[in-house]
Amino acid sequence: MKLKNYYRKVKAIFQKGNDLTTQQGRASEREKRIILTSLAAAVSQVLSMAVPLITVRVSLNYMGSEIYGLWMAVTTFFALFTFADLGLGNGLQTELSRLMGKKNFLSNARVLVSSSYVMLLSIAMVILAIFFIAFPMVNWGEVVNAQSKNTAELSRQVVLAIFIPKIIGIPISLIRRNQAALQEGFISYVWQIIANILSVISIYIVVILDMGVITLILVSSIIPLIVTIFNTFQYYLKRHPELTPKIKHFDFQKSVYMFRLSIGFFIISILNTIGLNIDNYIVARIANLESVTTFSIASRATQLINVACTIISSPLWAANGEALARGDYFWVAKTTRKMSLISMGITMMSSIIMLISGPTLFEIWLGYDINISFRLLAGLLLMQILLAFISPYFMVLNGAGKVKIQIYVFLIYSLFSTTLKFIFGYCLGIESIPYIGSLCYAIIVIFPVYYTVRKICSNNKYEEGLSKNV
Template identity: 35%
Template structure:
């Protein structure tokens, strides 16, 4: 789980090119400018493919040189070689996914979000099946971890092949269509998202690292399993936020601020409602689900479950407002909010854990989110709408 947290924190390794591609590609998709779209897509794939190869080289050069015995102090049962293998598999899967996941941005930009969602569901299902198969066949921890981290990238690869080779040959990325000028254009848009991604990734994925420093492996595992279950609620948030991004960009470009206001309010209510209903189901069914998932004897405390649902609800509320800001490239309010959150939520989580135990960590996150992030979402949304209205009158 520590390795997983590190990879989640490192999602900014694409230098913001993924988000830059989505913003620029949405405009090209709206005008059906396939030549420009292909140039943007090709450039993004070549650039991120190069980053992925560099990361893979660094991973397998650096890992053998690290002292893995440091991690065995928490448990005498841990083998340094096993830790190195797990880290290598997880980090390699992460690096490979960076360029492959661009297809999801392309599908969202062309209003084909449902395709991306179907493939993500398929990736999750394949992960479950392959992990169970590796465990059932007794293939060992290496095969189990490999099944867990490489199944989803394998499905994303299939998505890439089918999308570009069969469905949209006019968008198939090539080296010939990549250009340094297009890289510069994408980076101008993407670098702001890059720095914002650093803030959000570090802020949202630090919990396991905090626990690893203040508790034992059993507690870290309990928290990780619980958060993995309740992370299902984030799916509702993602399903709302990403499709709104290109749709808002298109509407704001046309000056249709009324549509943006209606869509934002509707999606906020839909997102909060979906997360709330899903949260109630998970809270009441948590022990039944974990017994099916992990076997008898595993339970989740009510306070931890409720605190994780509250955390998802506040994120669901803010997400549609951030989508409007992202579509217009107005990020300064988010920078302020996430900077304050990153600086103050970590000490607050340490203190809250000492007072309330495991539920204190997500509860501290809720308090910090409501204090800093929700105001940034609302103020940034209003500023974006004012700017769009002014541009429309001009």
């Protein structure tokens, strides 16, 4: 019966336009956009994971193992430039979503969007200038440890084919944050779906026509960039011409404010990466590289479970920012609680399935049996359940621009968990590492974040909405 009522509610949301002057109308509009974005994100994520699986065989056969390894090594190395925007994308998404709930949206949004683009364009130009100065001085064959003369000669071209599109993409990719902030993330995901499809088609065309290894790598790097450029022009020229970035809308003071906010998100990203992804290094130090292989495979497999939770939680960031700015606190509290339970429920069910059928799944995936203990797998899955529970609450902090609390909890968590993982890993073995991480995460991260969100939502409007729905 509850499922039937929920279906009717969702159907009603999509059948009619929502009156944005009322609290209920705004709530319905947010829920509609969350559903659209989640569905588009799910399709995009499936394609993103499928593309490497579809193309790896043809690419590997065409390139050979050494050149393919060169491609993957360079790609992995320059993936570090994901942080090159210094958190400005996150800052724009937070501030722009909060502006949606205010009357002077358009004038401030123009300044915010234009200032963000100018700053990121400047960062990209500086990085490119440094790169082109240093490029001739570096022996790229030695950097990537090329084994043959042919691979060493190709390494310079491979670096150029991967690095330049990635840096140009720093300011270009800002469109995704803009769309996410305006609760139109589904548009961004549709373009990503198009990019994935075109990438597969292009790779096969290059291989069939024997257009060369460098062409294959360049096509793989440049297709997503070209699609994002099309997305940018279509969005600003057709859908939101009033927000088109212009130099005249650049504001230095707003840029300084945005930079300060963005640095906070930048620090959070680094701390989060260290705190949650340092386990392989710890295992290598206290055990051996063979143990790292087992641990990393199990860790990557369990992290796949969290993809669905990310899809559910991500659209809440912008929706929460707009709702909090309007004072719709009850909707934020209710939606966060609901999404947290849904996310945790999906993760728990997936975890049970993986625990029961883990050895069989790993053997099918890898093609051979690998000895991953039940205790290690259970510990890694426990961490994913905790992440699934708290993820929607982090979207409230992001929407509210609460950066300091996140920096504090992740800094303390990274220091304590890393230290304790080393100590207990030596004493009890590597199977204890995920349990120590989960315990530290629950105490140091989950409790402060949960109660901070409750405090944000605890005001007159929230209590009034709560009393009416009891």
